[in-house]
Amino acid sequence: xxxxxxxxxxxxxxxxxxxxxxxxxxxxxxxxxxxxxxxxxxxxxxxxxxxxxxxxxxxxxxxxxxxxxxxxxxxxxxxxxxxxxxxxxxxxxxxxxxxxxxxxxxxxxxxxx
Amino acid sequence: xxxxxxxxxxxxxxxxxxxxxxxxxxxxxxxxxxxxxxxxxxxxxxxxxxxxxxxxxxxxxxxxxxxxxxxxxxxxxxxxxxxxxxxxxxxxxxxxxxxxxxxxxxxx
Numbered sequence: 001x002x003x004x005x006x007x008x009x010x011x012x013x014x015x016x017x018x019x020x021x022x023x024x025x026x027x028x029x030x031x032x033x034x035x036x037x038x039x040x041x042x043x044x045x046x047x048x049x050x051x052x053x054x055x056x057x058x059x060x061x062x063x064x065x066x067x068x069x070x071x072x073x074x075x076x077x078x079x080x081x082x083x084x085x086x087x088x089x090x091x092x093x094x095x096x097x098x099x100x101x102x103x104x105x106x107x108x109x110x111x112x113x
Numbered sequence: 114x115x116x117x118x119x120x121x122x123x124x125x126x127x128x129x130x131x132x133x134x135x136x137x138x139x140x141x142x143x144x145x146x147x148x149x150x151x152x153x154x155x156x157x158x159x160x161x162x163x164x165x166x167x168x169x170x171x172x173x174x175x176x177x178x179x180x181x182x183x184x185x186x187x188x189x190x191x192x193x194x195x196x197x198x199x200x201x202x203x204x205x206x207x208x209x210x211x212x213x214x215x216x217x218x219x220x221x
Contacts, residue, residue, distance in 0.1 A: 033209075042117075042200050042211035043157065055207055091156060098207065099145075104156035 002026065004105035006092050012111045018080040021108045025073070025094030031055075033102065034067055034077050035091040043091055049075065050098065082112045116140060116210045119201050123216035130191045134215050136184040136201030146177055148186045149200040151214065157200055160186075191219045 005024040013019050025032050030051050035043035046065065047057040051072035060067065064083070069075040079086055089107040119136045126132050138146075146163040161168065163175040163184055174187040184201055196219045201212040 035211075040213075042213045044211070045209060048207075099204075101159050102209070104158070106156055 004092055004094050004103055006090075006105035006108055008108055009106060010109050010111075012113065013082055015084055015112050016081040018078065019082055019110065020076050020078045021090050021092075021110075023075045023077070023092030023105060025075070025092070026103055029094035029096055029103075030072070031095045031098050031100075032069055032075050033093040033095075034075070035093065037089045037091055037107070039088070046077070048098075055098070079110075082110075084112050086110060087112045117201055117203050117212040119199075119212040120215045122198075122214075123218050125218045125220065126191055127220055128191055128193060130219075131187065131189050132191055132217060133188075134186045134199050134201070134217075136186075136212055138182050138184070138201075138203045138210075140203070140205060141179075141182060143182075143203045143205050145204040146184050147202040147204070148173075148175060148184075149202055149211070151198045151200055153197075157211075160199070188217075191217075193219050193221065195219050 007022050032049045034046045036046050037043045046060045047067045048055045049069040052069045067077045089109050091107045092105045093102040095102045117138050148160040149157040150160045151157040161170050163177045165177050167176045172189045176185045198214040198216045200214045203210050
């Protein structure tokens with residue numbers, strides 16, 4: 001079974017630029033999550049989708065971050081404009097339903113200079 | 114008080130040692146609990162769920178005390194391959210909160 005796919009794996013941008021990350025969850029998984037993990041910290045949930053609807057985006061900085069999950073499958077997370085403090089690993093995870101085990105993708109390591 | 118708090122690390126132990134990690138959570142309505150393992154520069158992976166009666170998986174034992182809002186993970190007979198960061202995870206009605214993690218370094 002293929003795992004959660006993410007791209008790109010690495011990205012370096014300058015502050016005030018825009019960036020987008022892509023996630024393809026495990027086939028059939030209804031729930032998709034985006035996390036931000038800053039070095040030395042645990043993952044912080046940014047947004048959670050159930051199919052193509054948003055369940056929780058309370059910790060998403062909506063002035064600069066946006067996410068969508070069209071057709072309830074793939075998802076993109078965008079940052080516009082980026083700040084230095086956005087440097088982190090962005091992890092995508094999926095689960096069959098909310099109460100089931102989450103499977104994480106390899107993450108996208110973002111460096112903002 | 115932070116939602117999920119873990120022992121600050123790192124823990125440095127020799128091979129064969131027994132090590133225990135502690136975790137406390139603030140929301141008494143939390144529903145389920147997990148330990149995840151994260152290797153350096155890798156994604157987190159589920160190690161084990163934590164059940165009220167306590168549960169064991171080989172060398173790993175997890176305990177939950179709902180009254181004290183406390184979770185623990187015990188690793189017996191540590192192996193070099195156990196070196197990783199251990200994340201305590203708490204699930205509420207619709208949210209999942211990760212602790213900061215505790216790093217374990219097992220040396221020969």
